[in-house]
Amino acid sequence: MAFRLLQNLRHLPAKVGRLSRSLRASQARPDDAWALGLLTPAEARLYLGMDARDREHACRVTRGLLAAHPQASPALRAAALLHDCGKSLRPYRVHERVLVGLVPGRLSRALPFGALYVRGAHPALGAELVRRIGGRARVAELVERHHTPGGDAEAALLHRFDDLE
Template sequence: MPGRLSRKLSQLPGKLRRLSRSVHEAQAQPDDQWAGAHLSPAERRLYLGMDARDREHACRVALALLSAHPDAAPTLLAAALLHDCGKSVRPYRVHERVLVGLVPFRLSRLLPFGALYVRAAHPALGAALVRRGGGRERVAQLVGRHHAPRGDHEAALLHAFDDLE
């Protein structure tokens, strides 16, 4: 437990930076052209339906993953770009975005109301969106597993890089 606590505390500055960037959507600057080049047409439509702040975060996760693993599978890179697409089912108000940024993911699963429900369910919601929208099955699997990899090495990588951001 002490190791886990120290890891979580070491991630706090990054989480606070992300939270500060998440207040105004107009401040977000996702690299949509770069991202679109790594997605199928169906996945690109889903990506562009995401909030600009989530797209910017997704680009940072994907770029960090690609920097550390230049041989990453195209489906893993696409999943990195779409891992939070499930949050697009219900736009967050500013105060909700701050709230869900402060509440740990595990705790949000215990408080399944409104924005916290979307936070808790976004992996499953995102996987369903990828499948329904015509995305690749492996991308849907990775999106669905990115908070609970359960032995899936690629999903564990995605989780690790998402957690760093």
């Protein structure tokens, strides 16, 4: 328990930075042209349907992952760009972005209310979106596992770089 708390506190500055950048969609600067080159046409449409702040975050996660692992598979690259696509099912208001940013993931999965529900369920919701639009099966699998990778090495990489961002 104490180790987990220390681990969460270590990532707090990055989380606060991300939260401050996410308050206004007009301030987001996702590198969409670069990202679209890593996605199939169907996945690209799904990506473009995401909030600009989530696309910017996805680009940072993907660039960080590729800097450390340039040999990452095409599916992992795409999953890094789409890992939060499940959040697009219910756009957050500013106060909800702050709230869900402060509530730990485990707690949000236990609270089936509005934005907290989407925060907790977004991996499964996103995976279903990827499947529904005809995205790659492995991309959907990685999106679904990006918070609970189990023994999947690629999902663990995605989780690590998402957590660092």
